[in-house]
Structures are given as C-alpha cells and as structure tokens.
Amino acid sequence: MGGSDSKPQGEKEELLFNVDERERVQLIFCTISHGHKSFNKENFQHYVEPVLDHFTGSRLFEWIEGPLPGHKPHHDRRHHTHHHHSQQSTGNPIHLHHFASHLAILFKKSNVSELSSVCLFLASTSSSSVSASDLVHFVGNTLHSYEKLLSAHCTAYQSWIFSVATDQMGHKHLASSLLNPLLKTVGKLTLGPNEDAENSSTLCLSLDQVEEWLSHCHLFQNILQQVLKGALQFYSTEPHQIVFHPRLPQVRDTNWSKFRTILDFSAVLFLNAALPSDQQTQWKLVYSNALHGHSFGRFLMCITSADMPTVILIKDKTGRMFGGFAPIPWQTNPKFTGDYACFLFQLGPTFNIYKTTGYNKNFMYLNAQQQTLPNGLGMGGQFEYFGLWIDQSFDRGHSKAGERGCTTYGSPQLSEQQDFEIDSIEVWAVGRKKEGDEEDDDDDFEASAKSGKAKSLLDKVEDADKALLDLVDRGTVSDHLRDEPLVQETKAHNTVISPF
Template sequence: KMGNAESNAYQNHLSRFLPEEQSDIDGLFDTLSGSSGSAGAKNAKAAKKTVTLAALQARQSAHTRDPLPEPMTARLYNGMKSIDLPGKSSGLSEQIAKEQFVIFMSNLLKGNADEKISIIMRMIAKTGGPLKGKQIQEFTEDLITSVVHVLSYRKELRGWSLENTRDSSSGVKALASELLSELKLPDGTKPVGSELLETNFDQSVIEDWVYRVPQISVFLSVVIRQGLHVLHSLPDQTNDILNLVPHCKGIKGRGVVSLFDIPAIIYINSHLPAELQHKWQLLFSSRLHGESFSQLCAHIVNKGPCIVIIRDLDGFLFGGFASHSWEVKPQFQGDNRCFLFSVFPTLAVYTYTGYNDHYMYLNHGQQTMPNGLGMGGQHGYFGLWIDSDYGKGHSKAKPRCTTYNSPQLSAKEDFTLDAMEVWAVGDAPESAGRKGKKSILDVDPQAQALLEMAGKSRQSEGLREPIEEDEDDS
C-alpha cells in the first residue's frame, strides 16, 4: 500500500483534474501500459502498471507519421522518469509508474514555474543541472519544432500550412534564439551569442526564465495535449493555447506562400491585443495585387488593425503592427499598441518608448508632405518607410528608432522592396463592409479623373475587388 503522505500528495495532484480529465489521463495511461479489463480489476492493478519509453515511442509509431518528433518523445519520458516517489528509487527504474505519470501531467499542465522546473531541467538534460546554454538551446528548438510538427499533424494550423508559409526551420531557430535572449544571470546580465551557449545556468535561473517566458509553458502544454492526444478537447484550455495560431483567411487556393513562417506567426500573434489574436485575413499581397502604391492603399484603408510585412532584396523580413485602420491623411495616427518587428535574420518585437506618438502614417498625392507609409521616427527618418514611389523604402534608426526603440530593420538603410503583405487582424470593422467601402479612387479624385480620361472604367481596372466572403479555411 502507498504510504499516507505519498497517497495524499498523489490525491492532491489528481484533484487538480476534473473527473472527465482524470478519465482521459487514466485512458491514456492504460493504453500506454497495455492494461485493459474491467474497471475494478484495473484499479486494483493500477499501481503496478507502468509505461516504458518503448511504449511512448510505439504510440507515436502506430501512425504513419509520428505526431511528435522522436527527440521530444524521449524528453517527455525523461521528464516523467525524473519524478521521485517517496520510498522508491524511481530514478533507477526505466518504468514510469501511474503516480509519476499523473504528477508529470499535473505539474506541467496545471503547475506554476516552481512545480514545472525540476521536470523541465530533466527534459533538457537527463542528468539535471547546471545546464549549458547550448543544451537549453537544443531543448527550445526541439520544443518549437514539435509544436509546429504536431499542430500540422493534427490539422490544427487553422488554414495555415507548411506549404503556404515560409520554411519554418529558420523560423524555429529565430524564435528559439529570441526566447533564449531572456535568460538572465543572477547579476542581471544576459549572455549572447557563443557566450550564451557556453554559459552554465543553474536551476533558479532557468526557473526564473520559465516564469518570465510564457511560451515555454504554453508550448509544453501543446506538445503534451496534442502529441499524446490527451486533454486536448477539454474546456480548460486557456486563450494562449486556443489563439496560439490565428485562423488564416484569404489565401486558400490563391497560390500564395506567405512571407511569415509558423513560429513567427505564433510569436507576433502573441504580442497583439488579445481581442485581435483569433484571425488574420490577407488584405494585400504584392504578388497577387501588383506592385503599386495606389493598389496597396486601396486594399488597406479603413480595414481595421493590420500587420504589414516586407521582404527587402537582401532577404531581410520585417514589418509593423498598426493598431488602427489606416487612413490617408497628413497626420500621424495610431496609438501605443502599435509595434515594429523583425522576422529574419532575427525575430523580435519592438514596442513603443513613450518618446513621441509617431506610431503610423499614410499619405498619398500631397505636394508638401511626404507620400508613403511609415511607422515610427519622423519624416525622412522612419523606423519603417515605404515610399509612394513603390519599391523604395528606408529604415533609418541609428542608433534606435525614437518611437519603438527598434534598430535598422532592413539590410541597408535605404532598401528596395522585394515583396509585401498586409494582414487584417481580428474581426473586420463595421465600416469595412460594402457600404462604407472606399477605394483610393474615392479618396483621390485626381486618380479617378486620370482613369476616366484614359477611357478605363473603374470596374475594369479591378481596383474595387469585392470583399472576400469569410470562407472557412481551416
């Protein structure tokens, strides 16, 4: 029989789960340990049933393609194995007991950073700490790779796919390195580059990191729920899991490969206001709509909050989040929820400094003011600028952009645009419906007059595209 203390601890862990969650976990354990039979017999033997690494791997391999990459399965097993049960030398046993299995689920899915940390330490390295930065890097890359892999496997990418997004392998490395940049030594310093890989980090530093970097816990939860297929459909999932990947609208069947990769989508989405995280809809793609500033304006004006992403000719990827609908006017617009970001070669988000309110700017057809789309900084020195002479842009932020504290985002200060996308995020504003829909031709009568002089009707130019119905892309 279990000792009282042990039994109480185990019951406390069990009590964190609702009855239907408990039966879900029981079912998974029974499947993995190969037990079956009537409930009574099962309970009598429950303490004796165990799970092995081979069983975890076999559960994966029972499918044509494994839900989780093999290294992650081994890490989950090491995490389960690390849980000490009183009176048992569990560290020596290759078998996972039911109690270890339940405590593992309880700590990682319901626990705080303190409860998670000893398991995470053993998932990073079998031997436990202190750990080298390189080991933490490998774990973090494995974790992100597994999230992308399992969401793709379970068809949970909500309209995104590995085919309609940029290759995610460089995105995995970029996101891992962004998360690792938050590792802080006790003296407050953050090691970088090769120094980070060689630095030793002890448990308290890694616990602090897990506490401050919510992605680690969210990703572990997704890997367990979707990878082992347990507790994945139950109502206790928090919004950070539900809106981990936004619904993707507007690229189905159009042959577009987004400039974003899946790790970048997950990361950028997590920085959006919560009410905008559930959906991204493609408004403009230079590949679909042509390389024209008036086309860009026609597709993005009055469409609600947007994300702009640009690739320059050197392959750098960067952009910004506009918290308000874009309007063509000679004043700055937006608010302090706007931010700039970089996707490649580094993944990072740059939020407002409070220094000025030059969040976003869009102007066209003016004699005296600059014409183009800008975010941050000031006229002539934007953190991000796309000129109305489409194809030219700049990111003049030496040493940093005043509004967002961002560095130069493009490879060269003055860059040439290679490709551009604009995504509306959240639900479309009422005014974006058919009635209130203005095209650049309404905003700029001169452009309309020129078209009419050229004998082209507005419709034939396709400048007014019908608003795409919200088809379900998932």
Template sequence: MGNKSSSPEIYNESLKLLSTEERLMIKKIYTEICGNNKDGFSESDLVNYGKQSVTECLLRHLFFFMKSLIQYEPGQHVNDLLVNDEEFLVSLATIFKGVALDQVLLMTYLCVGEEADSVKCSQLRELIENLLVSYIKASNKKDTALSSWQFRPPELTNNFCEAVLWDLVSKDNDKVNLVRKNFPWNSKHDTAALEQWLFQCPVLLSLFKEVFHALFPISVDNVLHNAPLVPVAKDAPWNKIRTLLDLPAVLFLNQAIPSELRSKWHFLYHTHSHGESFSTMMTKILNRGPSILVVEDTEGHIFGGFASQSWTLNSQFMGSASCFLFQLSPVMNLYQPTGYNENYMYLNQGQNTMPNGLGMGGQLEYFGLWLDSEFGKGHSKAEPRCTTYNSPQLSKHETFEIKTLEIWSVGPELVQEQPEVTPGSILDKDVEAKAMLTMLNKGPVSEGLREEDVTGDSPEDHDLPPLS
C-alpha cells in the first residue's frame, strides 16, 4: 500500500491482505457502526461506537483518516459525511496490515486530523497521552494484566512521552545529555523522520495495535499479543505496599526486557512489606531468575536496574549484556551496556575483604548503582559516566539514602532453591578470589576467624498493618 490509489485498485489490494474470516468480521463491525443506515456511518456514529474504548479526539481524527485513503474518479458520487463499506475495509487493512508509511499517515491524521508534511513534538505528545488513556479505557474491564496491578497515580506520563520521543528529537551524540528542561516540544518532524522513529519505537507501535484491536476486534495475525504491553502482577500484597510504578513506567520497562519475560512479574520484595533488612531482601531474591529492582531515594529520584539472571552470592561480577540500568524520575531513560566491560551484576555479603552489598555496573567501590549491605545506604558513582552502562549519576547525590525499594522477578516463575549456606567465608568456595587477594596482601586476616552465617539474622516477613 503506502500511496493513495483509485477506488477499485486500493480496494482489491486491501482484499488480498485480509483473510475470509477477517473480511467477515470487518463487515460485521461495519454493520454495527452503521446501525440502520445502509449508506455508511458518520463521524458521530463512529464516536458513539468507540467512545467506551478510545478517546473522542482519536475517534474524530480517525474518521477523517478513513475518508482520505481512496482517490475517487471524477464524477463518482461519494458522500463526504459518511464512511462507506469499501472505505472502512481499506482503512482496517491499512491500520493492521499496512507498511511503515501507512502507519506514519495514520499517525499524522491522529495528531492533526488531516494529512500533513510534518508534525510537532507537542502534537505527538498529545497522541501518546490519548493512546495511553485509550489503552486503559479499552483494557480495564477485561484485561487481567491491568486489573492485577494497583498502580501509583500516573505521575510519570510526561517522562514517558519524553522518553518515547527522545530518539526523534536527539542526535546520537546528544542522547547522553539528559537535562531536558528545554525539551523541544515545538520542533517539527517530517514523514521520513517519523518513519525511522517508529522503527526504533516498538512501544508506540504496540500501543497502536492494542488500542485498534480493542476498537475493531478482528483476528489479525500480526497483532503483537505474544509480547504483552503490561505483565500480570503475581503475588503482590497490595494492602501492604504502594508500588513505585505507574502504568507508563511498567510499559517502559516491560518493553525493554526480553520478550519471553514480559507476560508475568512476580513480587519478591518491598520495604513496606518486608522491612528494611538486607538479609531479608537477599532471601527473597536469591535464585529467583531475572529481576527488576526499583529504588526511590529520599530526594524523590526513582531509578533501578534489570538483572538478566538470578542473583547469587559471588565475589565476582555476573550477568549478561541484556542487563541495563534505568531512571524513571525526574527523567525516564534506559542505559544499555557499552561493551567496555562485563561488570553487570554483583552481590556479596559478610566479607571483610570485598564490598558487601548489591551492585550493577562500574567497578568495585565505584558502582553505577550500589545498595550497601548496611541497609538504607547506596551510591551511584558515575562521573562522568558509568563505564558499563554509560549511565549518569542516577540519584540526586552521589551517595543516597533509600526511601523505598521494591523488586520483581520477571518471566516464568522459578521455584526458589535454597542457596548453600555454610558458616565459612564465600572465599572458601572461590579459590581464585582468595588466592588473588592473598597476593595483594588483602587476604583473610585469620583463617580461624569466620564471618557470621549469611542468613543468621534474616527475620521472617514483618507482619505490618495494612496501608491506610
């Protein structure tokens, strides 16, 4: 498709894209929208049909998009106030089966209500906000994933819009500059830039598909249901915790992790539910598969990291290039591995000779993100940049205090295997690390002095009263 064609040409082309079942579903939906009018449906008919699922603004702009696709021959009698059956079929074929240029045309109409050579960033922000609202309207009553969450109020919507639009407005060498006080909302972007941006922005395409599939429920093979937008939240004690995440934040993070992990998030740990204990946190996260940890510091910054494999006690770094760090507030952004080193994940406890705590990126004592085993303390020593993830300082200050910490495992649930815990040092298991530290004169002070049992001070879950 991609270009306007005459009525018979584009109609026949659209028919080829649709299965017999899809054509029958389109005819059924068309009849439902039209009601008693056999000639077609009006703008108000479309609004009345879809207002329970989609914002009125999107529906009105969608009507004009439907009227724009067919170039009629001179003398053909067409009612400009009604969408007929051919126009409707061509519209749905374009929405669900069209090429990238078709998606750009749809986007421009949804932004401004007409075909345009360029679109302002502020208009794209309004479109993203309308898609988010429509997704909630369409999914709330029947989507088990959305109903499984009790999100915080949507305070991060503007951050989400900026994050989605950042690839459009920034050059590659500008992406490290995250001071977005003067975000270029008035900048204009032509169809070529929009097409390239859409290719780099799967979360927006997924929003499009989900919203329009809810509005027009036809069976379409390429609708992106295999990698859901929102995961099902499992085992979360909502009467005891307030998540740090709103819907835009979950959309943002879930689209960033591998697709096979996106269907379910399993609640592991929250300071409101389990108390402020590093040992308790460890018992909840060890050997539970890939996970996302989210930190809020006492200055209101929200940030965290994705661990691509289970957390295990180890004196060496672990993980893979699928790991990343992120910020959610005051800005929203992902920081992917640079390839400079493989210092993705680190977890240790109870050692005199190694850092004790949980870290991601950087190097020992200078982590991109560090949570100290003395619970409540952390640092983000990333000036000018974390070598592993190219992330900036995530917290407001280099060292920070934790206000809230929550952790989710992602993907299929793993049965937690109890880690092998002995009264000895972790260095007893890691002979290489022990030998290296001895060579550096940093070995154990005495083989006779042993560290405390790693889980000896682990309390049970705190029986805290419900949140008011």
C-alpha cells in the first residue's frame, strides 16, 4: 500500500525523468497541443514533419497513441499502401500523462528490445512483422531524417559541400548495406540497392530477427535514437550545442571554391563511424587529383608530409568507390609498415569495412624508384597481388583477392575489374594534430592563408626531398604548383537550408 509497486505503470515511467526533463516534456506537449489539454494526429505530424517523413510521423503518433509496452498490444492497423495513410482518421487525443509515459519509454528506458519493437512498428503497418522492402525504405528514410537534423543543427555538417550524389539513392545504398547481414540470416544473400519493392515484399522479418540485427548494428541504433529525439526536439541543451553520435567530422582548411569532393553524406557518415573515436572529429583534405594535378610525385609528397592518419579514397572509371585507412603516417619504405588498426573499405554501391585478419602484417606499402621492388602504394596481400594497389604510373591500379579474399584484410576484389583505371583520388588526414612543433607549423599555415599569403605543402619539403620527387614523377614537381589561398568561408559554404 502506497509503495512504488502500487503506482500505475504510466506514473512509474514518468518518474524516470528528472525535474529539468519533466519541464522539457511539458514544453514539448504545450507546443504540439498549442496550449490545449490534448493534441491529435494532425497537431503531432505538423510538429515532427521538419524531420520525419509523413508515414513515419503517422506511425510514431500511433505508437504514442497506443498502450504502454506490457499492456494490451497495439492494434494491428493494416493499410493497402503508404500513400493511403493520409486518409486515416486524426486518431484519439493524446493527453500529457500518456505522452510523457511513452517518451520515458523512448528516451529513458530504451534498450535494444524496446528500440527494435519501435523500429518494426514505425517501418510497417503491422506490429509483429515487416517486409524487407519496407524495412529498407524505413532505414533509408531515417538516414534522410538524420541528414536533415545535422544540416539544421550541426556545424560539422555545414563545413561540408557534399557530392551532388547526396540524395535518397545514397541513403538507400547505405540502408541496403546495413541490412544485408539480416537478410543473409533469412536465406536471401543480399538486397540490392536498386531492387524493386515488389521483388522483396514477400520476404517478412519477425521482431526477434529485427532485434538480433539491431543489437549488432550500432550505427543505426544511434541514428534512430538521434532522429527520434530530434523529431520531438527532446534536447537537454540548445540545438546548436548538441554533439551528434554518430558524428560527422569538421572539415579543416579545405578550399571549397576550388574543390568538390566525390564523397556524399552517407559515405562520410559510414566511413567516419569506422574510424577510431579520437580520429572522428576533424578531416582535412591532403590531396585531390582534381585540385593538385594527376601526378604521383605530388601525391607522394602530399601524403608523406601530412604526418597524420589518412583515408585514401579511389573512384575508378566504372564509378566504384573504395580505399583504405592508414592509422600511422605514410613514409616511403621498401618494407611493409602499419598496424592492426588499418582497414580497407567499399563505398558504393555497397558499403563495407574490411578489418585486419591477423594472418600477416602486410598492412601498408609505399615505395618509389626501386629497381627490384614494386613502385606505388599498396595495402594488404603481397607484392603484385595487393588488396589495393595504386601504381606509380598513377593511371591504373589493381585489387586482387583469391577465393578467401585478401589475406591481410579478408577483403574481396574492391573494384569491378581486377585491374582498374583511376578516375579520381582523394586523401584526407583524419583527427587532430598532436601538440608540438608540427602544430605550430600548421598554425602558421592557417595564419598565412587568412592573410592571403598562403604557403604550400612544398614549403615543408626539404630541397633533398624535392630532388627525389623530381625523379619519381614523369614530369617535375615544381615550386609553381602551389595551393590556392584557402577560402575560409564561401557563399556556397554558408548556404544551409534549415528545416526548422
């Protein structure tokens, strides 16, 4: 009598909020209801529409409208198609106590089991199963919603100008790749990014299967939680102060007036999440053949003088994108270097990370002007059979993998053809500079850039090194090949359309 166990379930859920959070819930409720004692579906969807698509917003209302988990299950609302959903009724009015109890489940009591149940409910018109096509659609829409949130509130997002390929197709490619492990468990090898919904609509997934997948897919777990908080504006701080996880890196010292990356939002999000946490905060462009010229000598100079962990990204003539992560600085060496934090990756049309297997230590190789050894950059495998190879000619490379994949990384053939032609190469230094002399040099570079007297990476290279670079390339790496002055902010850079 009078103990906590005698309290109604909703009141016990509400007690999970502290005083500040309760005030925040009341403010959210007041905003949705326009100061009234309840709100309906129309009020709710108007509130969440800057972030959520119409179908997901509708399903979220229906989840909040229903009983708390552990009570009677939600009614199984079945509709013919998503497009007919707007013709449904405005639903039962939602009062503060009911609303707060459901938010406590979402944001204070949420675990993988609860989140999986919400995920399935939002993705489907059923509360017990979901088709593969509907789940891909939902994951893709959630990625799109996450991009909306970041574009409005994340200064790191606003530091990028992504490839024009950033659209819902990019989100769908990543969604399909994230879900492929789940689809393999039910007997279907993969769901291609361009597969028609009709071809996969008969493949149904249960709540247990969705929960098993979500328990291993931490990237989407975090994105879904961020999107739900963002849609309901359940923030404990001002939106511009939020640190989003998974995060996008802040771009440093990249001249967007002269350069356009081949990366889109989904690719950067996926790749940055695979990096060590201390290297996810900042990226800086080190080399681009579109900006610096298609020259192995310049490429070699840029990556060795960066003196930081780097991501090397290649786009071949067929449009495939792939590359590798080097956790230590590159240096010319007739022997393999690197460590077990290295990995190879693919970024389209499928997204995959291939980590080290422990089979050997052939992680990183960079050499030039050797008579008896390969000249170029390689990662994994062995001489002449690299998991990833960029030849010193700088026009071609290869990705060779046997039946079991590259021995060092377990990766398959990354490119569409074993021997590929290079279209684009980008190299990004990742993480922050360590304190010391190099940091001071970097500050000098930034100061000179702001003054309009930009230095070049060539200024960091000793005369002896320049002589070596002259020998490496087919032409010469001459002093006139210097970076344009850095543009700290451009008109395009500052053009950010907020959904709020």
